[in-house]
Amino acid sequence: MLKIRLIPVMLMRQGMLVRSVGFTTYRPAGNPLNAIQFFNQWDVDEIVFLDITPGKSRGVGRLDDNYERFESLVDYTKYISRHCFVPLTVGGGIATIANMRELFNAGADKVSLNTIIHSHPEVLQEASGMFGRQALVASIDVKKTRGNYEVVTGYGKKMTGMNPVSWAKEVQKLGAGEILLNSIDNDGKMQGYDLKLIQMVADEVDIPVIACGGVGNWQHLVDGVKKGHASAVAAANIFHFSEQATKKAKDYMFEAGLNVRKTGFMHW
Amino acid sequence: MNMKSKIAIVDYGMGNLRSVVNAFTFVGARVKVTNNPKELAKAAGVVVPGQGAIRDCVANLHKLNLVKALREEVIQKHKPYLGICLGLQVLGDISFEGGEFECLGWIEGEVKLIKPKGLKVPHLGWNEVNILHSSPLFEGLSDKECFYFAHSYILWPNDKSVVVATTDYGEELPVAIHKKNVMAVQFHPEKSQGAGLKLIKNFINFVEKTAC
Numbered sequence: 001m002l003k004i005r006l007i008p009v010m011l012m013r014q015g016m017l018v019r020s021v022g023f024t025t026y027r028p029a030g031n032p033l034n035a036i037q038f039f040n041q042w043d044v045d046e047i048v049f050l051d052i053t054p055g056k057s058r059g060v061g062r063l064d065d066n067y068e069r070f071e072s073l074v075d076y077t078k079y080i081s082r083h084c085f086v087p088l089t090v091g092g093g094i095a096t097i098a099n100m101r102e103l104f105n106a107g108a109d110k111v112s113l114n115t116i117i118h119s120h121p122e123v124l125q126e127a128s129g130m131f132g133r134q135a136l137v138a139s140i141d142v143k144k145t146r147g148n149y150e151v152v153t154g155y156g157k158k159m160t161g162m163n164p165v166s167w168a169k170e171v172q173k174l175g176a177g178e179i180l181l182n183s184i185d186n187d188g189k190m191q192g193y194d195l196k197l198i199q200m201v202a203d204e205v206d207i208p209v210i211a212c213g214g215v216g217n218w219q220h221l222v223d224g225v226k227k228g229h230a231s232a233v234a235a236a237n238i239f240h241f242s243e244q245a246t247k248k249a250k251d252y253m254f255e256a257g258l259n260v261r262k263t264g265f266m267h268w
Numbered sequence: 269m270n271m272k273s274k275i276a277i278v279d280y281g282m283g284n285l286r287s288v289v290n291a292f293t294f295v296g297a298r299v300k301v302t303n304n305p306k307e308l309a310k311a312a313g314v315v316v317p318g319q320g321a322i323r324d325c326v327a328n329l330h331k332l333n334l335v336k337a338l339r340e341e342v343i344q345k346h347k348p349y350l351g352i353c354l355g356l357q358v359l360g361d362i363s364f365e366g367g368e369f370e371c372l373g374w375i376e377g378e379v380k381l382i383k384p385k386g387l388k389v390p391h392l393g394w395n396e397v398n399i400l401h402s403s404p405l406f407e408g409l410s411d412k413e414c415f416y417f418a419h420s421y422i423l424w425p426n427d428k429s430v431v432v433a434t435t436d437y438g439e440e441l442p443v444a445i446h447k448k449n450v451m452a453v454q455f456h457p458e459k460s461q462g463a464g465l466k467l468i469k470n471f472i473n474f475v476e477k478t479a480c
Contacts, residue, residue, distance in 0.1 A: 001436070002393040003414060040461065045394055082290050085461050087416060107286040109459065132320075134392050134418050177392070206388070261394045261414040263462055 003261040004225050005045040005232035006250055008239045009212060010035060012051045012092075015070065019237040020052070021188030023141070023156035029240045036080050039239075042246040043263055047084060048180065048210075048234060050112065050139075051076070051092030054155055074102045081107025089137055095120075100127055104135070112180060114139040115153045118160060121174055128175025137210075138176035140164060142197055143184045149197055156184050168201045168209075176207060180234065183213040188237060190216025198228035210234050218252035225258055273312035273479040275472065277301045278338075280328040282354060283319035291458035295469040305337030313475035314338065314347055317458075318354030322363040322379065322421070325354045326371060335372065342450060343374065348475045351452030353419060356445060359452055360423040374450060377425040384438020390420040395435045397455070403432040403446040404474045405453070405467055413463045415455035417443075422454060449478065 010032055011018050017035055018026040029035075032049070039047055051073050070076040077090050090103055091112025100111050117124050117138060127136055142164045143152045151162040160167075168179055181201055183194035193211050202209040208231035211224040215235035224233040239245045253260045275292065279285055279301050292299045292315070299315075300307055308314060316338070318325055329335050342349045351359060363369045363379035371379065382389055396412045415435075422441050425431060433444035435455075443454040451471065457464035 002391075002395055005393065078286075081286060082294075085287075085291055085294070085459060085465060087459050105284050105286065107284065107290065109287070134390055208392075263414070 001259060003045065004253070004258050005210075006043070006221065006246060006253065006260065007046045007048055007210060007232055007234040008035075008039050008044050008246060009048045009050065009234045009236040011236055012049065012053070012076070014053050017240075018052075019188065019240060023184050023187055025188070032076075033080060033083065035240070037083050039246060040083060040085055042244050043250045043261070044086060044246045045232070045261060046087045046089065048089045048091070048112065048137075049077075049080065050090070052155060053092070074099075074106045077103055077106035077108050091137070091139060095123070097123065097127055097130060100131065104131065110135050110137050110177075112137040112139045113176075114141065117171060117174065117176075118153050121170075124171065124174040124176060133175055133177035133207075136176050137178045137180050138168075138171035139180040139182065140167060140171070140201075141182050141184055142194075149200075152184060164197060164201055165204050168205050172205050172207050178208045178210060179205065180210045180212055181230075186214030189214055190238070192216060192220040193224045193228055193230075195223060195228045198224060198230055202229040202231075208232060212236075218249050219256075221249055221253055222256040222258060225253075226256075272298070273475050274298050274300055274310065275313045275315060275475060276308050276311035277315045277317065278308070278334065279303050280316075280318070280325070280332055280334060282325050282328060283317070285317055287456075287458045288315065288317045288352065291465060291468055292472070295465050295472065297468075297472045303332045303334065305333055308334075308337050308341050311341075312347065312479040313350070313471070314341055315350045315352070315471075316355030316358070317352040318358075319418070320354065322354065322357055322365045322371070323367065323369050325358055326363075326369050329358070338372070346449045346478075348471065348478050349450045349452075350471045351450075352458070353454060353456060356452035356454050357421060357423050359445070359450065360425075363421065365421050375423065375425050375430060375445060375447060376427060377423050379421050379423045381420060382422050382437070382439075382441065387438045391417050391437050391441075393417060395437060395455075397433050397435050397443060398440075399433050401429075401432045401446075403444070403451070405444060405446060405451050405470050406433065407470050407473075409463060409466055409470075415443075415453075415457065415460040415463060417455045419454055
């Protein structure tokens with residue numbers, strides 16, 4: 001049987017690894033490469049790397065912290081893939097087939113798409129025929145307005161009026177292989193996933209749903225699987241600044257009876 | 269150990285090889301990415317990775333004159349071969365992926381779509397691997413170690429004794445093959461963290477031993 005996956009999400013903004021709260025507040029969290037190297041030793045099953053730099057102003061930001069800056073997501077992917085021996089998903093502003101191809105050649109195993117699916121759904125369809133469904137993750141950000149769930153794009157700024165379940169079915173039909181489902185309301189609050197949202201979507205689609213947004217303790221990861229019916233659980237903030245955090249999370253999930261992959265330290 | 273032997277990673281236009289190159293380099297191999305038969309002749313070991321459709325895979329190998337070159341190096345000169353994913357499937361006689369395509373025929377058997385009851389296809393994600401027979405590939409690796417899979421088709425060898433490992437996904441799939449100097453895995457060692465790097469290192473050690 002396939003294992004339940006644990007996935008750290010790394011958010012990069014202007015060349016810096018950041019923590020995010022509600023898609024509005026960002027705090028620096030160090031050099032992304034260090035994080036990738038640690039995650040690779042600490043039992044994670046995949047890594048999702050999202051560039052959330054708004055507009056085109058990549059590569060700026062602080063320059064006094066003594067680590068390399070990269071002009072594009074492609075350059076960054078080349079750099080981190082050298083140290084990434086689990087499947088790597090990259091995303092952030094991807095809009096063309098050519099750009100996807102560049103990212104795969106740079107070492108990405110999957111690309112995460114969001115805004116482009118809303119403006120040009122045919123791009124997802126075409127990508128699916130070309131690269132296969134397994135290489136395509138549809139990222140869906142959701143916000144609650146007057147008690148109703150609504151899909152939001154454009155880095156959490158643009159309301160679409162779409163219901164998450166119907167949008168999830170739509171991206172599945174267009175050719176997405178997975179859904180990364182994020183609750184903007186819960187993002188950075190550390191109060192747990194929006195389980196109702198996750199279950200609602202996970203029960204209605206055939207492709208795997210990755211739960212994201214709001215993890216504050218390891219039990220939240222277990223809830224995401226047991227109550228939210230997610231195939232994989234993701235988190236960002238909780239994994240920063242803490243020694244072997246992902247390993248401890250895995251231990252906890254295992255103790256709670258989840259079918260997870262555990263490894264010891266491997267010498268080669 | 270003095271790692272001098274060169275390993276050729278065959279680039280025949282089937283998906284990105286960067287992950288494979290990264291992993292081999294990480295564990296200390298000297299690699300050459302190539303589609304040139306002359307380079308294969310110079311190498312001590314050959315790796316054939318690949319993602320995508322078998323039709324293109326076989327067509328590209330023929331177009332680049334690699335079928336003959338691989339046969340010379342691997343079957344006649346007995347150089348160690350490691351197939352990954354499509355590099356395993358292509359060893360069979362015939363594949364039924366999107367039609368009927370003749371493959372290399374080094375391992376008798378057919379490549380068919382997996383049909384796991386009640387489970388999704390493709391078989392995508394981490395799964396446990398059961399080691400059936402000892403093989404240099406799995407040296408130092410324990411039974412039930414997890415590896416990363418991404419496939420819809422599998423080669424069913426006629427001779428079961430070449431299957432060194434299986435995985436349970438609705439049924440027991442033959443996921444690692446070893447016959448003399450020919451080794452192949454259906455999963456992706458380059459994406460299977462420590463266990464995968466260990467398997468790659470094992471292949472490199474096998475190449476070193478054979479080359480001496």
